[in-house]
Amino acid sequence: MLHEQQPAPAPEPGTVSRRKLIITGASLAAAGVAVGAVASIPFTANENADASAAAGDDPKKPVMVYLRPGGKFDVFVGQDRVQLTDHAFAARLTDAVKAL
Amino acid sequence: MSSHREAPEISKDPVADSTDVYAFVSPDKPDTVTLIANYVPLQAPAGGPNFYEFGDDVLYEIHIDNTGDGNPDVTYQFWFTTEVRNPNTFLYNTGPILTLDSPNWNRRQFYSVTRKDARGRTQQLAKRVPCPPCNIGPLSTPNYPKLADAAVRDLGGGRRVFAGQRAEGFYVDLGAVFDLLDPRPFADAHEHFGLKKFPQAGPGVNATKNFNVHTIALQVPRADLTREGYKGKDVNDPRAVIGVWTAASRQRVRMLDTELNNTWATGPYRQVSRLANPLFNEVINPMGQKDFWNTQTPAGDARFAKFVSKPEVAQLLPGLFPGVFPNLDVLNKSGKPRADLLAILLTGIPAGLIPGFQNFTGQTQADEMRLNTAIPPTGKPSIYGLLGGDLAGFPNGRRVFDDVVAIELRAIAGATYALVDKNYTPDPAAAQVDDGVTPDSLDIPYLNRFPYLGVPNSGFFTPSA
Numbered sequence: 187m188l189h190e191q192q193p194a195p196a197p198e199p200g201t202v203s204r205r206k207l208i209i210t211g212a213s214l215a216a217a218g219v220a221v222g223a224v225a226s227i228p229f230t231a232n233e234n235a236d237a238s239a240a241a242g243d244d245p246k247k248p249v250m251v252y253l254r255p256g257g258k259f260d261v262f263v264g265q266d267r268v269q270l271t272d273h274a275f276a277a278r279l280t281d282a283v284k285a286l
Numbered sequence: 287m288s289s290h291r292e293a294p295e296i297s298k299d300p301v302a303d304s305t306d307v308y309a310f311v312s313p314d315k316p317d318t319v320t321l322i323a324n325y326v327p328l329q330a331p332a333g334g335p336n337f338y339e340f341g342d343d344v345l346y347e348i349h350i351d352n353t354g355d356g357n358p359d360v361t362y363q364f365w366f367t368t369e370v371r372n373p374n375t376f377l378y379n380t381g382p383i384l385t386l387d388s389p390n391w392n393r394r395q396f397y398s399v400t401r402k403d404a405r406g407r408t409q410q411l412a413k414r415v416p417c418p419p420c421n422i423g424p425l426s427t428p429n430y431p432k433l434a435d436a437a438v439r440d441l442g443g444g445r446r447v448f449a450g451q452r453a454e455g456f457y458v459d460l461g462a463v464f465d466l467l468d469p470r471p472f473a474d475a476h477e478h479f480g481l482k483k484f485p486q487a488g489p490g491v492n493a494t495k496n497f498n499v500h501t502i503a504l505q506v507p508r509a510d511l512t513r514e515g516y517k518g519k520d521v522n523d524p525r526a527v528i529g530v531w532t533a534a535s536r537q538r539v540r541m542l543d544t545e546l547n548n549t550w551a552t553g554p555y556r557q558v559s560r561l562a563n564p565l566f567n568e569v570i571n572p573m574g575q576k577d578f579w580n581t582q583t584p585a586g587d588a589r590f591a592k593f594v595s596k597p598e599v600a601q602l603l604p605g606l607f608p609g610v611f612p613n614l615d616v617l618n619k620s621g622k623p624r625a626d627l628l629a630i631l632l633t634g635i636p637a638g639l640i641p642g643f644q645n646f647t648g649q650t651q652a653d654e655m656r657l658n659t660a661i662p663p664t665g666k667p668s669i670y671g672l673l674g675g676d677l678a679g680f681p682n683g684r685r686v687f688d689d690v691v692a693i694e695l696r697a698i699a700g701a702t703y704a705l706v707d708k709n710y711t712p713d714p715a716a717a718q719v720d721d722g723v724t725p726d727s728l729d730i731p732y733l734n735r736f737p738y739l740g741v742p743n744s745g746f747f748t749p750s751a
Contacts, residue, residue, distance in 0.1 A: 250539040250552050262539045262553030 253279055288456050288564035290327035293576035296559045300326050301341035302534035304561035306456050309530040309655045309683040313663040314735055318444055320505045321348050323532035329498040332745035335378050337420035339395050340366040344534050345555045351529040352513040354648030356585030359404040364502055366397045379426050386416045386436050397449050415439045417450040423746025431741050445506045446736055452501040453730040453740035455686045459721040460493035467606055471722040475607045490722025496748050503737035508659045521660045522637055527645050529654030531562035557581050562655040563631050564690040569599055584652030591651050594631050595623040600698045613713045614700040626702040630681050639705045643677050657683030686738050692720045
């Protein structure tokens with residue numbers, strides 16, 4: 187069951203907005219976390235510059251990020267998917283979820 | 287049903303639910319092949335105000351394998367776009383719809399057609415082709431056949447396309463079949479679990495009568511589909527045989543976005559439905575495999591061969607009809623694989639088993655609707671296809687009127703096993719078992735021209751399906 191969080195204050199730089207989180211399962215480790223249209227995702231330019239730009243610029247081409255166990259991310263945009271690993275960002279997401 | 291609501295997940299997503307596939311050499315244009323893919327099952331004709339339509343968020347595809355490897359060599363893709371003229375009315379139409387560009391038609395749908403080949407080359411065959419509206423009634427769609435005819439688009443070179451509502455052409459006695467496999471004509475022989483509820487045999491009842499469906503129909507020259515563009519008449523030439531299946535795919539992520547007050551999808555398309563041989567996923571695959579099967583391509587179907595080799599229905603028949611299928615019972619207990627069904631459903635029938643016929647595509651086991659395009663249409667077709675001595679019918683492709691339920695039921699009951707084991711004698715009942723429903727049960731006739739499926743049932747005149 188999808189559960190969308192209530193609006194919260196804007197995040198500090200480098201953190202994740204709670205209201206952007208959608209928990210897709212009771213167990214983060216087992217089910218992962220999906221993050222919708224997060225402009226503050228710390229992509230590096232060489233990882234997916236197009237996706238980062240699309241997230242901020244084009245509401246018709248939103249970015250969806252899915253966190254898998256092990257700090258792995260699936261990033262969906264348009265008809266594409268890219269995969270990356272970012273343990274630090276995964277840890278911040280995990281912390282944010284734990285604080286809910 | 288053929289493949290209506292055949293798997294748990296797709297039964298909840300009718301817009302993407304592949305229900306029937308037809309592939310046949312066009313009887314009125316035998317230099318062409320007609321491919322038909324149906325979706326959106328069991329449409330009650332009066333289902334307004336939001337009448338049925340294709341999904342703008344679904345990728346619809348018809349695949350053709352002409353090399354026998356279970357992978358597509360030619361793919362036709364269909365993309366739909368819905369346009370609303372006036373969002374400030376709840377009405378589908380604000381007056382009679384007399385033409386496809388009628389200003390009275392508030393919710394129109396258009397589509398594009400793209401052809402892809404095995405090398406990845408794409409060619410857009412058409413864009414912004416209008417679908418006809420649904421058949422609402424004498425006030426809204428007073429001349430429906432004319433509207434539908436206008437929606438047949440000539441693509442040039444003998445190619446035609448149509449996408450829109452049609453009358454359901456598939457017929458089956460669902461109520462009996464899924465009441466513990468109790469076909470009414472054989473009800474007196476059914477074991478009935480000791481209940482003896484309906485001991486009298488009776489005629490079948492067509493459960494899909496009066497329903498509509500959404501059809502994508504494409505007619506193209508044979509050479510567009512065959513390997514090396516083969517268009518000869520040699521039935522034994524392997525290039526004459528094609529394997530067809532349809533699919534529907536959705537993007538991997540869907541978001542119900544309350545901030546944008548919108549629903550959007552993103553990511554690569556992932557297959558959620560596929561179909562070739564009727565009833566394959568419905569009654570061959572077990573429930574635990576159905577959803578997975580829908581996500582796969584035919585190239586990997588060897589993993590499902592064990593369900594064909596020992597089909598559950600064949601195991602059930604001797605018990606449900608005591609004393610009626612003794613030879614099938616012996617065959618079941620022998621543990622011998624059903625080589626007849628493996629050929630019919632997964633590899634095609636090799637030459638030498640049926641005089642003058644083959645639709646073999648090689649050793650790769652793949653559920654495909656195999657059509658030998660060198661076999662011309664039959665002047666006097668049999669609804670029982672190959673079992674009726676009609677080489678142009680199912681399982682050599684499938685025509686809109688073929689009685690696929692009877693054909694498959696009889697094959698599973700052992701009628702075709704003698705093709706691969708001359709020592710086997712089919713039970714007499716194997717050639718007769720049937721759900722008792724034929725095309726005579728349909729009020730709306732098939733067309734003798736493209737798109738062959740009949741004019742959809744009118745909502746006004748069919749208020750209760």
